[in-house]
Structure formats: C-alpha cells, structure tokens
Amino acid sequence: MPETRIQSRNRAAILDAGLEIFSRYGFRGATLDQIAGEAGLSKPNLLYYFQSKEAIHRALLLQLMDAWLEPLRDIDPAGEPLDEMLDYVRRKLALSRDYPRESRLFANEILSGAPHIDDTLASTLRDLVDGAAALIADWVAEGRLAQVDPHHTIMSVWALTQHYADFDVQVRAVLDTDDPLRGAEAHLTQLFDRLLRPGA
Amino acid sequence: MPETRIQSRNRAAILDAGLEIFSRYGFRGATLDQIAGEAGLSKPNLLYYFQSKEAIHRALLLQLMDAWLEPLRDIDPAGEPLDEMLDYVRRKLALSRDYPRESRLFANEILSGAPHIDDTLASTLRDLVDGAAALIADWVAEGRLAQVDPHHTIMSVWALTQHYADFDVQVRAVLDTDDPLRGAEAHLTQLFDRLLRPGA
DNA sequence: GTCTATATACAGATAGAC
C-alpha cells in the first residue's frame, strides 16, 4: 500500500526533528522525547514510523552520505584544473551554508569513532578520494596545478568548509558578523588559488 | 588539609578517564559508569572526589581552554611575520598530535552549542583573536605578509590543525598511513607559506 | 576513603484502548 500524504509528512517531520537533535547532541546524547517534541508527535507515534532510535539515525546518515560526497564526484577530469578545484571548494562551502545540521551530524558521528559508518569510510569514501587524488596527481604532473599532496589537499577542503558549519557558534563569537559565510567564500577562494595555481 | 598522594592520583585518574569518555561521547552521551570503569574506581568513589558529572566536565574544560589558546598568545609581534605565523601553525598542529582528546572535547562542546563555555568564547577568546588579528593586519599593511583576512586566516589555522585530531578516524580511513601528522605538517607549512608569503 | 545497597528520575520501547 502506498504511503499517504499524512504518513510522508510525519516521516519527514521525524527525520527533520531527528536531524536537529542528533546533530546537536550526538546519537547517545539525543533522546526520543526531544525528537518527539521537536516533531510535534508523541513518542509512541514516533516509534510507529521508525522501529527504533537507531533506525531514525541510520536513515539520516544514509541520506546524508550521498549528498555529502556529491561535490567530489562532480569534479570534471576534462575541465580546467584550477577552476575545477575552486568550484569544488565553493560547492562544498555551499553545503555548509545550506545543510549545517547535516554537517554537524556527520561531525558527531566521526568524533565518536564513526561506529555506524566505519565500513562506508573504508570503502566508498576511500575509493572516491583515491580517484579524486589520482586526478589531482595527474594535473600536478602535467604542470596544470602547483605541487601539492593530493590527499591532504582534499582533506583541507573538507576541514576548511565544514568548519563554518560545525564550529558555527565559535565562528560567530569570533567574527561578529551575521553572515560568516560571505567572508569565508572570498577567503577560501584566495587560499586555494594561492595553494594550487601553477607557479611561474 | 593538604591532598595526599593517593588523592591526587585518583583525581588525576578521574580527569583522565573523563577526558577519554567525554571527548568521545560528549557531555550527555558520556556516563559515570564508563568514566568509573576507565578510571578503575567505583561510581560512588568517583563522586567522592567530584560533586557531580558536570563538575568533572567543568574541570576538564577549564584546564583545557588555557592550554588551547597558548599558541596564539605566543605569537611574537617583534618576530619575522611569516616565521611567526608558520610557527603558530606548527604549535597548533602539535597540540592536535599531543592532545587529541582535548581537541575532541572542545569540538564536542562547540558542536552542542557551547553551553558551558559560551561566556568564555564571547570574552577571553574574542579579545585574544582580535588582538592577534590586529597584529596580522599591521603586518599586512606593512607589506610583510600577503593580503589576507586576518580573522578568517586564524580560523583556517584552527580548522586545518584541529581536523587531524577531531576527524582522526576519517583521516586514517582516507590516508592509509600510521602517522597522518607527518604529512600534515609538510602540507600545512606549504599551504600557509603560499597564502601568507608577501608577493612580488 | 571505599564499598554495597538503594533512592529517584528518565531512557527506549511495548501493550492495548480508541
């Protein structure tokens, strides 16, 4: 039987509430009471839609991973290397702007040792990164990018872009602006341009 | 009455165990059972030394903040600008190497909205960063550093160095080396050299 | 100082009425 409109609306509300709570407190720190309250449903009703607390969390991580790695997949081997890399930085930064809760959910999972996605890290992520790193290595060898370590460069993109979502509280405390991401884009574009632009 | 050797040893064991557990699961996700087990003490005995779970957490955050900001304080206004900045990066990276649990404890606190240290962020940290940013701005104005945004540059140092401690699981999954920090130092030195070295 | 036993609250999950 197909899902009714009410059902899909409630499912969405639960996932949204779960994202809100899990991203703040981590899996163990979050409670079903909080999620139910945030979703505007009773706790038993929550468990009518999802079998368990872990089921909600698993569903969130699953839908996250794909979106999270998309910018990396979108790097075009046929494009202009520096442009491709700077576009990658901007796409990744856009994720921090548009999906900060997803970023924090992921950060919480990694911080606690990635118990729910360790296999994905070791397989999907690893392969994807190795592929992108090989591409960067080629570009470096052809002299179309400056000499850099491909793996560390990719991780630098992650660290710098995700920082604006994960450490948002600190960023705002230090910057005193209501839109930290505006300055961030200019800064990161400059940073990676200077790192990657092939030298004289 | 002065503290006995046993007392100070137990206190230290509790703080070490608390660091281990809190840094992994966050404040709410950690349990006294885990901490007691890790410390090799009974739960009531734990609470003989610290009044509450929060007291342990508070003590850890307190001793953390000072050590964490020390590298920033150590930037010498009379030094050679580029060297001072690169030394700062290396000192901060050394903290990630030597005190990864402290880094994760801090990350957990910020991720959950910094409920226990929000005042420190708004006062001590803010002032310290503004001071360092003013120094960097001077160096830029004198042409002794390349044109950069001082605040975003400081945060980039944090993001890039702390990433190797906070996201250790992911870093190792992607890099496949038993000492990620070796490559990190070379990479980050290169990155900040290219970002900050005054241009032709 | 350190333990066993326990008070009290809250967690995830289920039963069963409607």
Add this chain to the structure above:
DNA sequence: GTCTATCTGTATATAGAC
C-alpha cells in the same frame, strides 16, 4: 494512526556500613 499507561533497563546521585 494516535493516544495513555506501563514495562524494563539504566542514569545520576545518596545513604550508610566498614
């Protein structure tokens, strides 16, 4: 589908013996 009531385990913290 959604609720109230509740089961069961586990959490923080305390009482009191030793």
